[in-house]
Amino acid sequence: MIEEIRQAVAERLEELDGVVALRKSSKGVAPHLFQKEDDLSELEIAPRYPLMTVVSKLHKVFPDIRLGIVARGCDERAFVEMAKRNQIDPDRLSIIGFACTEEEAQECYCSEPYPQHLLVGTPPPPGPPNPLVAEYEARSLEKRRVFWKHQFLKCLKCYGCRNICPECFCEACAMEDAAWVEPGLLAPPFPMFHLIRAMHMASRCVACRQCELTCPAHIPLTVLYDLMRRDIETLLGYVPGADMAAPPPLSVTLDEAPLLVGASH
Amino acid sequence: MEYKNVLTTCIYCGCGCGLYLETLDGRITGVWPAKTHPISQGKLCIKGWNASGFVYHPDRLKTPLIRKDGELVEATWDETLSLIAERLGTIKAESGPNSIAFLSSAKCTNEENYLLQKLARAVIGTNNVDHCARL
Ligand code: SF4
Ligand code: SF4
Numbered sequence: 238m239i240e241e242i243r244q245a246v247a248e249r250l251e252e253l254d255g256v257v258a259l260r261k262s263s264k265g266v267a268p269h270l271f272q273k274e275d276d277l278s279e280l281e282i283a284p285r286y287p288l289m290t291v292v293s294k295l296h297k298v299f300p301d302i303r304l305g306i307v308a309r310g311c312d313e314r315a316f317v318e319m320a321k322r323n324q325i326d327p328d329r330l331s332i333i334g335f336a337c338t339e340e341e342a343q344e345c346y347c348s349e350p351y352p353q354h355l356l357v358g359t360p361p362p363p364g365p366p367n368p369l370v371a372e373y374e375a376r377s378l379e380k381r382r383v384f385w386k387h388q389f390l391k392c393l394k395c396y397g398c399r400n401i402c403p404e405c406f407c408e409a410c411a412m413e414d415a416a417w418v419e420p421g422l423l424a425p426p427f428p429m430f431h432l433i434r435a436m437h438m439a440s441r442c443v444a445c446r447q448c449e450l451t452c453p454a455h456i457p458l459t460v461l462y463d464l465m466r467r468d469i470e471t472l473l474g475y476v477p478g479a480d481m482a483a484p485p486p487l488s489v490t491l492d493e494a495p496l497l498v499g500a501s502h
Numbered sequence: 503m504e505y506k507n508v509l510t511t512c513i514y515c516g517c518g519c520g521l522y523l524e525t526l527d528g529r530i531t532g533v534w535p536a537k538t539h540p541i542s543q544g545k546l547c548i549k550g551w552n553a554s555g556f557v558y559h560p561d562r563l564k565t566p567l568i569r570k571d572g573e574l575v576e577a578t579w580d581e582t583l584s585l586i587a588e589r590l591g592t593i594k595a596e597s598g599p600n601s602i603a604f605l606s607s608a609k610c611t612n613e614e615n616y617l618l619q620k621l622a623r624a625v626i627g628t629n630n631v632d633h634c635a636r637l
Contacts, residue, residue, distance in 0.1 A: 254503065265538035267522045270505035284537040284544070291505070298526060299503055395548045397535070451535055453545040 238335065241357045242307055243277045245333050249305045253331060256305035257291045259283070270295065270304075282307065282335065287403040287447050289315040293324045305331040311345075313352035314443035314478020315403035321485050322441075324406055336360050345446050346459075369460050385461075389431055391454035392424045398448035398458055399434060404441040404477075411437070435461050440469050440487045443478040503527065507534060514549040515635075516608045517541065521550055530554045594626060603630035 246256045250273050260269030261281040268291045271280060289312055292304055306312060313332060320327040334352030339361040342350035346367040351360040373381060399405045399412060411417045411433050418430050425431075442462045449458045469475050473486040507522035520539025524532040533553055537544035546553075556562050566582035567574040577585075593601055604622040606615045619631045 255505075264509040265520070265536055267507035267509070267534060267536070268524075269507065270503070272503075286534065286537065294526070294531065295503070295505065302503065393547055395546060395551060397546060397551060400551055401535070450537075451545055453547060 238358050239280070239282060242282065242333065242335055243280050245356055246271060246280060246305065246307065247277055249331060249333060252303070253305045254299075254302040255295075256307065256333070257288050257295070258307035259286060259288075280307070282309075285309065285311070285445070285447070285450075287315065287401060287445060288312055289319055289325065289403045290406075292316075292330060293319055293406070296325045296329060303329045303331070305333055307333050307335065308352050308354070309335065309337055310347065310349050310351045311443055311445035311478075312403075313354060314349075315445060317478045317481050318404055318441055318443055318485070319406075320481065322406075322488070327481070333357075345444075346463075347444065347446075367459060367463055369457050370463050373460055373464075385431075386427055388456045389427050390424050391456060392430070393454055394423055394425045394430070395453060397451045397453065401447045401451045402438075403445060403447065404438060404443060405434070407437075431461070435465055438462055439465050440473070440475055440485050441477055442466055509536060509539075512542075512546070512550040512553050513609050514547075514553065519546055519550050521546060521553055523554055530557055590626065599627035600630060602626055602628055603632065604628070605632055605634055607634045609634075 242258075246258065249256060250271065255270045255272045257268065257270055259266050259281040260271070260279045262279065266281050266284060268286050268288055269275075269279075270291070271277065288306055288308065292306055295302060295304060306316070308316065313334060316325065316327070316330065316332065319325045332352060332354040334354040334356050336351035336355060336358030337345075337347065341347075342361045342364040344364070346364045348363045348366075350363060351358070373384065376384065396412065399410065412430060417433060419426050442465060444459070444462065444466060446459055448462070449456070452458060466477065469477070469486070475483060475486045477485075504525075504527050506525045508525065509520060509522055512519040512521055519542035520536030521542070522534040522536055523530050524534055533546070533551055535544045535546045535550070536542060542550075565576045566579060568577040568582060568585060569575070590602065602622075604618055604626075606618045610618075622628055622631045
């Protein structure tokens, strides 16, 4: 599979200014911008990094470049939501999509482990739902509160969950605003610190799991975000990342005109 | 357009977490945790996430400063090291080796900390060695 991806990248590099993917060196694997002269045998597909964040940085600094990205399902979903919020220019990005393995889909409890622009690989069966969510929902309201209180007490306030999230891109962050989160407290104030982020992820979270993977305190953050995604789907009929044409429900004005442009496809 | 991620080790404590300094056309633009790093496994604390914060900071010290007539004045390393050696020698001669203490740093390597205690014990002759984390 990886050879097919390298081949596809080589072909796209004939027309594009670069392709964002992972690069493996003797020192490890990191995001990279492959350009024509680069050695594509170094291109890797694991572990997962939020590569759309790299595309966004490059698109903003270089307004004319045309890029490609080697993308999984979650990268493509991040692409859709970022495009709707003007974080990237969809007309300047070409997606080289590949399917995750069955094991990866299970590990991530991923319901859509492949991109719509699928070029390489065949879609594996979706992963099972996260069993922690059902466990959580079996609890009483008070026990749920205790669960989160206990989990969030472990928080080191590293802001890693926010930093790595492809959908966290506000210039001024409420989680750093003393009006919302009293500074100098560790663990951060319960539940404000975490619920601010959760609320801001409503209609944005694309279930990439990056937040949970980077949390040094092993807080099962996707329990929160899975439930947020489910509420947004049942209450507002919106699935983040699924459809470029669907306006994000929380970014429309009261007369239902979309507030933000960018959803040109 | 040159986008790179350069692997390095966080300088803030002795854990040795791995992180990438992200650069765009030679300027640092951010930090990525190193997911393939055996120690930190893609996780960082708040200091690691901000490990590049001081690089372009206007308050960053780039040369040693020596206080002269109450004012901090930029100095060369040669001048600074000579002054330190001279003052340590004088203080040791006047007040004895135990009037001097050495504070090592978690930001340094094991080897550098080894050298500092060696300097304290073998050159100055004191066991007054402590660590910045206890300051
Ligand atoms: S899973 Fe976490 S990192 Fe990914 S989009 Fe949702 S909140 Fe952000
Ligand atoms: S990544 Fe984990 S420890 Fe860090 S701020 Fe987020 S929840 Fe807290």
